[in-house]
Amino acid sequence: MKQVKVAVIGASGYTGQELLRILLRHQGVELVCATSRQYAGQMLEDVFPRFRHVPGADLRFTDSDVPAVAATGAEVAFLALPHGVAAAYARGLVDAGVKVIDLSADFRISDPAVYEEFYDKPHPDLDLLKEAVYGMPEWHGEEIRKARLIASPGCYPTSILLPLIPLLKAGLLETEGIVVCSSSGVSGAGRKADISLLFCECNESVRAYGVPKHRHLSEIEQELGAAAGEKIVISFTPHLVPVNTGICTTTSAKLKPGADPAQIGKTLEGAYKNAPFVRLLGANKCADTKNVTRTNFVDIGWAYDPRTGRIVLMSAEDNVIKGAGGQGVHAFNVLCGFDPTEGLWII
Incomplete structure (x- = not known):
């Protein structure tokens, strides 16, 4: 090699x-x-x-x-x-x-x-x-191969975009009223001295932050809008949870009138059948951070709520691997012509 x-x-x-x-x-x-x-x-x-x-x-x-x-x-x-x-x-x-x-x-x-x-x-x-090329290998592989500068996606956006992009591209979801709640481990704030990130401040506590306009909204709405072909504005609330790494994201979106809920799973399966690091859990299965931390996998489950006509998408990833370094190496593999999984089979 x-x-x-x-x-x-x-x-x-x-x-x-x-x-x-x-x-x-x-x-x-x-x-x-x-x-x-x-x-x-x-x-x-x-x-x-x-x-x-x-x-x-x-x-x-x-x-x-x-x-x-x-x-x-x-x-x-x-x-x-x-x-x-x-x-x-x-x-x-x-x-x-x-x-x-x-x-x-x-x-x-x-x-x-x-x-x-x-x-x-x-x-x-x-x-x-x-x-600059947006460096999400599952959706921008051809652009990555020819790039001099790759902008690797953020951790929260990765957990939100991967479930939503194929469904918006397929026209299955309403573009208004998308609501996202995410929870991240403390490492997401970086390795720095900050009183709010001390053990005694974070342990045994969960809190929202970056409300109502977290910086990652700009990136999320940009990529969702590109997938849907129209401007998209979402509600996004991140939370800090007392773990080292991991992101758990729950996204709720209205199913379009006449859309078949069964198409959610089929569309995701079609989109990610050749994506080695996207693991689809199936309908009514909830993603769990303990199964993805210290790996480059993102797990995605989904459910349909007939009472509200909404789809609930559930994803989990490691924020410093799939949400940062691992995703960057995945893009590097694509850029340099390596097998996309090289160096990334870490479990």
């Missing part, structure tokens, strides 16, 4: 750590660079003892300097950086001939006005934004 030289920028956060875990066991990857200002000079296996004795884990973290990253010979770079920071690195790396998979939100929103509305500042690189 050919090997591609890979860099991970911002490799010491939760997503960065999962990326390293996957890439170190990927047969088609030569990990040549991992950056962290905090841990520069230290070996991966010293910062993350779980990597001890793993081939390649003696690589040392370096500072996040674009020319230095390019000098390593990296052909593809993953950006595991905060939004607003990633764009500058993307520009420098793309200009240096390095293909970029950005796990931040900087290139997910195609309309710069919407980006500014949700992220409170103008988009930092409009020219590069124009060529």
Whole structure:
């Protein structure tokens, strides 16, 4: 198998750590660079003892300097950086001939006005934004294969879009009145010091946040609108739950008059019959985070409520793998011509 030289920028956060875990066991990857200002000079296996004795884990973290990253010979770079920071690195790396998979939100929103509305500042690189490809492999494989810059989807959007997109494309659902409630583990907030994320603040408690306009709404509504062929506005309420990882999402949408509820399962099965990481549970089956954490799978179940005429879609995923690093590696496999599952059979 050919090997591609890979860099991970911002490799010491939760997503960065999962990326390293996957890439170190990927047969088609030569990990040549991992950056962290905090841990520069230290070996991966010293910062993350779980990597001890793993081939390649003696690589040392370096500072996040674009020319230095390019000098390593990296052909593809993953950006595991905060939004607003990633764009500058993307520009420098793309200009240096390095293909970029950005796990931040900087290139997910195609309309710069919407980006500014949700992220409170103008988009930092409009020219590069124009060529960014939304990196959901189940729906954008052809575009990913030809891309220089891939915008990997967010964690909440992944759990919402995968169940809804095929049903909207098939015209089975009303586009108004879609309601989504999601719950995420604390790792979704990132690896940082924050009083609200301390153990005693989160344990034995569940709370909503980001109400009524969570930033991921911009991305979710953009992709749902593209699937439906019209503007879509949804109600989305995220919650923080006291677990490390995992997202559980419940989506409710009105079935169109005359639509057959039996078509829900058939449509999902048709859409994902060749999607290795989408597991369809069937009708009246509820997705459970314990079955997907530390994997790249998303589980999807559904139910029809005849009292309300609504479809209930239930999904579960790991927010830092299928919702971040694993999905990025899936896109990397498509980009580089590897088997889509390479490095991702983790259970």
